[in-house]
Amino acid sequence: MYSRKQFAALEAMCREQAALARKEMEYSLMKYWLAEAEEWKQLRQSAPKRIAYRSSELARSSKQRVK
Structure with a gap:
């Protein structure tokens, strides 16, 4: 999941x-x-x-897979 800064960017x-x-x-493209x-x-x-919870949850799940 993206961070708030990434969403803003x-x-x-x-x-x-x-x-x-x-x-x-290109008005249709602009819309x-x-x-x-x-x-x-x-x-x-x-x-x-x-969003923050999802990011930390993904980090934990990836660490568990590595073990």
């Missing part, structure tokens, strides 16, 4: 892609990237405790 990347599409008058950015924003803002 993905959201920013999508917004940059939308701005580029707008500049090139797509803005929708993607909004999804990343919502994921970043939703249940940050669950």
Whole structure:
């Protein structure tokens, strides 16, 4: 699972892609990237405790497999 910083970076990347599409008058592509950015924003803002828990849970499970 991604961290809050990773969600923010993905959201920013999508917004940059939308701005580029707008500049090139690719409006359908711009709408797509803005929708993607909004999804990343919502994921970043939703249940940050669950995100952190999931990351630590994955780390524990991978350590158990190595043993």
